[in-house]
Amino acid sequence: MSELPSSDEKSTADGFALQQKVKDIFFQPRVLVVDDEERIRKVCHRLLTQEGCDVAMADNGIKGLKMIDETHFDIVLLDLMMPGMSGMDVLTRIKARHPDTVIIVITGYATLEHSIETMKKGAFDFLSKPFSPQELRMVISKAIEFIRTLQDISSEKSRMRVMVNTLREGVLTTDHQKRIVLANPAFLKMIGSARRSAIGQDVRVVVDHQRVLEMIDQAIEQPGDQFAEITDEITLTDDHDQEERIIGIRCIPFRDRLNRNLGAVTVFHDITTLKKMDQLKSDFVSMVAHEIKSPLNSILMQLKVVLDGLAGELTKKQTEILSRSADKITSLADLAAELLDLSKIESGLINQEREELNLTNLIAEQVQFYKGQADAKSIHLSKKSCPDEMFVMGNRTNIEEVLANLISNAIRYTPSSGKITVWCDKNEDFVNIHVADTGLGIPEEYKAQIFDRFFRVKNEKTRYINGTGLGLAIVKSIVESHNGTIQVTSQEGQGSHFTVSLPISQYKI
Ligand code: ADP
Numbered sequence: 233m234s235e236l237p238s239s240d241e242k243s244t245a246d247g248f249a250l251q252q253k254v255k256d257i258f259f260q261p262r263v264l265v266v267d268d269e270e271r272i273r274k275v276c277h278r279l280l281t282q283e284g285c286d287v288a289m290a291d292n293g294i295k296g297l298k299m300i301d302e303t304h305f306d307i308v309l310l311d312l313m314m315p316g317m318s319g320m321d322v323l324t325r326i327k328a329r330h331p332d333t334v335i336i337v338i339t340g341y342a343t344l345e346h347s348i349e350t351m352k353k354g355a356f357d358f359l360s361k362p363f364s365p366q367e368l369r370m371v372i373s374k375a376i377e378f379i380r381t382l383q384d385i386s387s388e389k390s391r392m393r394v395m396v397n398t399l400r401e402g403v404l405t406t407d408h409q410k411r412i413v414l415a416n417p418a419f420l421k422m423i424g425s426a427r428r429s430a431i432g433q434d435v436r437v438v439v440d441h442q443r444v445l446e447m448i449d450q451a452i453e454q455p456g457d458q459f460a461e462i463t464d465e466i467t468l469t470d471d472h473d474q475e476e477r478i479i480g481i482r483c484i485p486f487r488d489r490l491n492r493n494l495g496a497v498t499v500f501h502d503i504t505t506l507k508k509m510d511q512l513k514s515d516f517v518s519m520v521a522h523e524i525k526s527p528l529n530s531i532l533m534q535l536k537v538v539l540d541g542l543a544g545e546l547t548k549k550q551t552e553i554l555s556r557s558a559d560k561i562t563s564l565a566d567l568a569a570e571l572l573d574l575s576k577i578e579s580g581l582i583n584q585e586r587e588e589l590n591l592t593n594l595i596a597e598q599v600q601f602y603k604g605q606a607d608a609k610s611i612h613l614s615k616k617s618c619p620d621e622m623f624v625m626g627n628r629t630n631i632e633e634v635l636a637n638l639i640s641n642a643i644r645y646t647p648s649s650g651k652i653t654v655w656c657d658k659n660e661d662f663v664n665i666h667v668a669d670t671g672l673g674i675p676e677e678y679k680a681q682i683f684d685r686f687f688r689v690k691n692e693k694t695r696y697i698n699g700t701g702l703g704l705a706i707v708k709s710i711v712e713s714h715n716g717t718i719q720v721t722s723q724e725g726q727g728s729h730f731t732v733s734l735p736i737s738q739y740k741i
Contacts (some may be wrong), residue, residue: 234261250645261376262286262304266296267311272361276309279365280372291612293317297325305333307375309359312339312350320353332382334375338363341641357442389519402500405486406448407517410435422479422500424471441466442534447483448496450535456491459484465503478504518575525568534559563698570702573633574685588737589621591663598635599654602643604694614641622663622674623737630710637703638667638730645728646671646726662716663736668729674722682720683708707732 263285265276273289280287288305290296294317295311300308308326312319326333337350340355340361345359356378357371396403402419404410415430415438423439430438436445453458462483467476480501485493532580537543539551545553599615606613624631635654642652650670657664672693674682681687686701688694711732712719722728 260284260286261306261379262288263307263309263372264288264290264296264305265309266290266314266319267309268287268292268314269311272311272338275365276368279368283369285372293319293322296322300326300330300333304330306370306379308333308335308357310335310337312337312346320350322351323350323355331460334379336371336375338657357417380573404435404439404498404500405495406435406452406498408452410452412438412446413495419500422468422477422502424468427714441468444481444483444498445482448498449484451485451495451496451498454485454493456487456493476504477502478507485736507558514575516525517571521568521575522570523578525565525572526563528561528568532558535561537702563700567700567702570700570706574702574706574709577630577706577713584617586625586627588623589626589628591624591631591665592618592620594628594631594635595654595656596667598632598639602636602639605640606643606652609643609646611643611646611650611652611654613643614654616653618656619658622658624663624734625737626714626734627710630714634707634710634732635665635667637707642667642669642671642728643702645669645694645698650727658736661736662733665732665734666729668727673724673726673728674720675724679720683718 261284263276263280265273265287266289267273268275268291270291273291277289285307288299288303288486291300293314296308296310297317299305310319310322310326314322319339323335323337326335331354335354336357336359338356338359338361339350340345350358356483359367359371388484396414396416397656399416400418403414403416403420404412404419405414412433412435413428420430423441425438435448439445443464443466447464448520450462464481466479466481468479469475470477480503481498482501483498485496485498497503535554539554539558595615595618599613633706639652639654644665646652646669654669655666657666674689675691678687678689681690683704684701685705687705688699688701708718711734714734716732716734717729718733720728721731
């Protein structure tokens with residue numbers, strides 16, 4: 233072996249790189265040198281100890297094997313040509329008993345056949361005699377890199393396993409052939425599976441819920457240039473208490489670097505309690521609104537009687553105070569009425585009676601109705617003519633309410649001398665109702681929230697406009713209960729354009 237002086241620059245750089253690698257892995261690498269040549273054992277020992285490894289030595293194969301059985305070594309430097317047990321035999325035995333150990337073979341006659349044979353037996357790399365300190369460092373450095381990668385993979389796997397297994401949400405991962413590759417305990421419990429593991433099974437054997445299987449199919453068949461999360465809610469019966477559980481499901485495909493679908497991850501979230509709370513809240517709101525509405529109306533009536541002078545003459549100041557009170561009570565009564573509407577819609581009480589509605593006529597009626605209010609603000613409210621007569625199956629009061637809310641919002645949020653246009657058109661199986669204004673517009677960051685209950689955009693411009701924040705929530709509930717959708721495009725300071733799409737009446741397609 234030709235040993236280079238350790239002061240050599242290249243050698244110092246290699247040494248530094250190796251020391252860094254040794255530091256990077258969280259344990260001190262344990263290296264065993266098995267060689268009958270004392271000189272080689274000593275040189276390896278000195279060099280690797282300098283680099284921070286914990287080095288042990290054995291002068292023959294039997295001793296080496298014994299040491300390996302007693303303590304774990306991360307790396308074994310193994311001479312092939314030794315008296316007694318051959319290096320090749322030692323290699324085979326180490327691999328059989330300690331597959332994790334990385335073996336680097338030291339050989340004086342590195343032929344191609346030899347290399348192939350040792351590799352087949354599981355050697356990680358070669359070092360042919362004579363070798364330089366750099367060569368030794370290089371090969372050890374490579375081995376440490378390999379150990380570190382293995383360590384990273386296994387710690388990542390273990391972290392994932394702990395995380396997924398302790399989640400309360402059920403997680404099911406299927407490959408592209410719909411075989412289960414991961415099913416956590418929460419999922420197995422939710423579907424009432426008695427199995428402790430379902431890995432490797434066809435998902436259809438383990439899950440007997442049609443909708444879940446459809447969602448997995450949809451996710452796996454999604455083209456590579458699309459990415460959509462498929463969501464739904466299903467009901468499952470709990471095996472223990474036979475109670476119905478409502479489960480929110482999200483199914484997402486996962487892909488390789490070339491965007492090919494590798495499978496799907498499905499997450500199951502038990503939302504029974506949330507749903508129950510929501511129901512309780514709606515019931516409570518509806519009860520309170522109902523209880524408030526009648527007394528408010530009777531207070532209002534009595535105030536009107538006083539204001540009309542039927543209970544004696546009022547001073548100017550008294551009239552002013554009572555009028556303001558009446559205004560406040562009117563908005564409170566409106567709020568109660570809207571809350572009641574909303575909870576009725578949400579509990580499915582409204583829109584039972586459906587009829588075929590001529591939208592063209594409904595729009596004309598509502599535009600006519602709001603003309604006065606718009607004129608009072610010098611707003612130009614008009615109806616664009618629709619291409620045909622359009623029909624939807626719906627509840628008259630509900631659809632009128634949708635139009636009324638959108639038009640009255642447009643009037644309230646459009647400054648004077650603005651323009652509001654209402655029209656409808658058709659695409660495929662849907663009729664679209666459009667209400668567009670040239671008003672305040674909706675700031676981008678609030679667009680997603682305007683349909684939430686009680687949400688109002690609060691800024692300098694909307695400050696003096698009264699409202700409850702319930703109008704659009706009611707509109708959305710009505711539209712959705714008619715299997716339709718509502719969308720808004722808006723530019724702050726330029727105006728808003730609301731589009732309601734409703735399925736065309738089947739009789740008129
Ligand atoms: P509100 O009673 O406050 O009008 P809505 O639910 O009808 O309640 O509307 C929610 C919020 O959406 C409003 O407070 C307003 O900020 C915004 N908004 C609704 N319609 C328009 C519109 N046509 N132009 C601008 N902003 C609007």
